[in-house]
Amino acid sequence: MKITTSPQYPTTPVRRFGINLITSALLASALCAAPAMAQQAGGIKGKISADSAQSSVAGLTITASSNVMPKPRTAVTKADGSYSLPLLLPGKYDLTISNATGVVRKMQVEVQLEQTSTVDVNLGAGGADVEVIQVLGSAISREGNSALTNSLGAENIESLPVGQEYRDLLKLVPGVQYSENGTLGPSAGGSGVDNKYGFDGVDVSLPLFGNLASDPSTHDIASVSMDRGGAKAVGFNRAGGFSINTISKSGTNEFEGYIEYKLQDKSLTAKSEDVAKAFKSESSWITMGLAGPLIEDMLYFYGSFYRPETERANKETNYGPVKDYSSERNEYFGKLTFAPTDDLLFNMSLRDSSRESDGASVGAFDSDTVSVGEISDQTILTFDGSYLLSSNTSLTFNAGRFELETATAPDNRFSFQPVIGNKLDLNNLTGLGTLAVPTLIANATTPAQLAFNSFAQQLINQYGYTNAAGAKAGGGRVGGAPQINNQNFYRDSLEFAIDHELSHGDTTHKLHAGFKYSDIEEELSRLSNGWGSIAYTGGLQKTAAGVPYFYQTSTEQMSLLDASGKTVPPIKSAARSYNFEINDTITHGDFDYNIGVLISKDELFGQGLREKAGTVSGFELAPGNKYKMYTIDWKDMIQPRLGATWRYDGENTIFANYASYNPEASSLARAASWDRSTQRTLLVRFDENGNYLETANRGSSSGKVFADDLKPRRIDEFTLGTTKALDGGWYLRSHIRHREGSHFWEDIWNYARSREGTYGPNGGVPADLRALGDYVKNLEDIRKEIGGSTYVIAEVDGGYTKYWEASFEAEWVGDRAYLNASYVWSRYTGNFDQDNTTYTNDANTFIGSSYYNDDKGKYVWDNKDGTLSADKPHLLKVYGYYTLDWEANIGAYFLFQSGQAWETWSGAYYGLNPRGSYEAVSAYAEKAGSRRSSSHWQMDLNYTQDYVINPELVVKFRADLFNVFDRQTGYDIEPIDFATQYGKPRRWYNPRRVQLSVRVDF
Secondary structure, three states: EEEEOOOOOOOHHHHOOOOOOOOHEOOOOEEOOOOOOOOEEEEEEEEEEEEOOOOOOOEEEEEEEEEOOOOOEEEOOOOOEEEEEEEEEEEEEEEEEEOOOEEEOOOOOOOOOOOEEOOOEEOOOOOOOOOOOOOOOOOOOOOOOOOEEEEEEEEHHHOOOOOOOOHHHHHHHHOOOOOOOOOOOOOOOOOHOOOOOEEEEEEOOOOOOOOOOOOOHHHEEEEEEEEEOOOOOOOOOOOOOOOEEEEEOOOOOOEEEEEEEEEEOHHHOOOOOOHHHOEEEEEEEEEEEEEEEEEEEEEEEEEEEEEEEEEEEOEEEEEEOOOOOOEEEEEEEEEEEEEEOEEEEEEEEEEEEEEEEEEEEEOOOOOHHHHHHEEEEEEEEOOOOOOOOOOOOEEEEEEEEEEEEEEEOOOOOOOOOOOOOOOOOOOHHHOOOEOOOOOOOOOOHHHHHHHHHHHHHHHHHHOOOEOOOOOOOOEEEEOOOOEEEEEEEEEEEEEEEEEEEEEEEEEEEEEEEEEEEEEEEEEEEEOOOOOOOEEEEEEOOOOOOOOEEEEEEEEEHHOEEEEOOOOOOOOOEEEEEEEEEEEEEEEEEEEEEEEEEEEEEEEEEEEEEEEEOOOOOEEEEEEEEEEEEEEHHHHHHHEEEEEEEEEEEOOOOOEEEEEOOOOOOOOHHHHHHHHHHHHHHEEEEOOOOOOOEEEEEEEOOOEEEEEOOOOOEEEEEEEEEEEEOOOOEEEEEEEEEEEEEOOEEEEEOOOOOHOOOOOOOOOOOOOHHHHOOOOOOOOOHHHHHOOOOOEEEEEEEOOOOEEEEEEEEEEEOOOOEEEEEEEEEEEEEHHHHHHOOOOOOOOOOOOOOOOOOOOOOOOOOOOOEEOOOOOOOOOEEEEEEEEEOOHHHHHHHEEOOOOOOEEEEHHHHHHOOOOOOOHHHEOOOOOOOOOEEOOEEEEEEEEEEEEEEEEEEEEEEEEEOOOOOOOOOOEEEEEEEEOOOOOEEEEEEOEEEEEEEEEEOO
């Protein structure tokens, strides 16, 4: 007997199957090409052969059965002995080969998400025994696919010191940088906002911003697949970074459940180098789940509950004690798996998560009542299915709804609504908004200054804090936090595909065609808490009519009533995406070829205009009206996918790939929307008695015109690599990869090339760009007609990025152990750094409308060409686990990576305000990436001990130790030259901490 298989990654130690592994029978094993599908599944394929010429390999029955599949799937071998079992849910499968007289072989095979396990079996001359063996191997060698892909199962995740949140999974992906960001995604040869995150096939990337918006933890994940390059035209992959997809756990024919409590006590956490984290947090997690059949062999269910809690004693402010920080989240998940027939399979899941926090933000000079809280409600609904039309043809679909409704709100809310013209109640200032307690004018001499100080002192005596000398001092804030920020996101998506396999001679074609539609929307309203911010101006400034005013509020326009008594409506921004893909994977002898193309069309919608014929702009003003602001057509987003793999000895490979991506993440649907003028903050002014005087607009963004014939952002990628399986369970993959980005969009002053472009110590804009003139030639005619900004959306002049990567991965699979080691050398250069376009980069920042290209010192020609902030030349990851004899498991994770590139920012360098924050932000005073923060390394460990009470009751005790040697490396360096902390870290890697847990499986 001989069995040959493609390497496959085991998701559980072999001993748990209770079988003996016959290693001599496993000549090679590999997870090969991802099946052409949009559905959440994997597959098994292979070829049956026999030593005897008299033994027929045609017409054999191949059956795959698993506890996660309500009904088994069967296939019949073709004349050459080949077979295929597509659209299998990830999990462990019993594979049997039968002829007319009965079963002739049995195997146990692992199937993972979006991958096909290849099992080639030689029945031998006799073929009489039915011994059960297990197929295992590696995830890094994938026959027939030149993609850079890794997959993990639930038990792999549980065996390693990973963490409990979705983003913690990213630490295991070779070539993806380790990050402790809370918002911005890590880099893998592209911007952190160009990654794609999937939950049960539904995109949970934050609409408009591209960051991870999903709350799910790892406890519900059955399998995860991660692609960081070399995409096929399958799965609608437009990610300019990496793409990660997960599938949730399913029920089985047996009732089973678990309950787990996990604790991270502050006494088991080292002191943080970050002053903002000087007061330690204490976190706990409660998780429970239940699964089983509703109808045996047809309908399964799985449900879970998750409740993370965090508490922290906030430090006192100058006003004294403040409320402690607390955060609670209740998350419910339910899933149904339904197989009415052998050929039909459906999954439906619903996740509902609600989070609330108090005391999330309070400043050192704020009273307790000025603290801010946060709320978040998230819903993810998925429905997918597959239909096997025949042994060669299948249909799949996936529909999803993503909702994320968030609010940042004052912990102290006022119940009234401000009305322009009403009097300001000077006897109740702390009940009207956030009062900024004034400070005295030093060396006051004029009557106006003396009068200012006289009444300011009364406010200080009433509302100021007590300083170290025991006197009342100004400069603090009392009342309630000024703003309520409601920001809601929605995404609807639908995709379907048809796949067909055909053969002629020794050539096989796997044809795939698919279509995907998605519709995203953001609903934004910014309201004032009462009057918002209240400042005492003391009569030193005058209204437009020349009348001195003594108080001024900063009040959000959306809080006010219009003439008809209605509030200003929220701003709705939307985008639609249409995608069509076709792909052919061709197998001929020892060669596999991939030929495919993905074409896309994106439409951006704003609010505030209406189409009108005969006008210069093509629009007229229409506040509140939805309008199509820009279309990126099919012809502009043709994304070819070409690949070739040569199995030069029938097993080991050399592969090459070319792929082009047009990332879809963009913030311009809101950033350029015409109704952004309704977000303007109003400055409401009052006299010394609180009587209304006037209202003025505070400067803010408004609608922006798009330049003509913009080419969409594009990433071109080339990959060349090889895989090799060695004796003893070792599997190797090595590759080089190059990515080049172009056609970046940004908002820019329309006249920058001619009026500001010559400014600065570097000589300003190059002459060839200056000769191009204005970005939008007739902008002034448009502005006379419908208004709008002098800034426009245009392509960055000569904007580019380049990424080079050389990688080596080694993986070892043993009976009870697993080891993965990877080293990646890379360089990331260019003149457009999407990950470094604002002062606070770990945030949801606009894509296409940032500080970049906004003003003097910030243009593409102002020292921007150099090393990008995400450049980390050296990245080493080593992780693995070992299962001990006494029902225990040890896991370890080691990381080394280079520091972050940074450069000095300075307004003075460009002759601007030497201490102006706006002038300094993104104004590079030296070549981009001239400096680098310290490199970082850390080790994480875990130990799990199982106590088997009986076969149906197991108690597990676990300890995770993160950052064992407490390496709190500083990063996110302060770049502004006049800042007191210039050149010092603003953030540090998290300190050493211990998590303890107890779990009961029943």
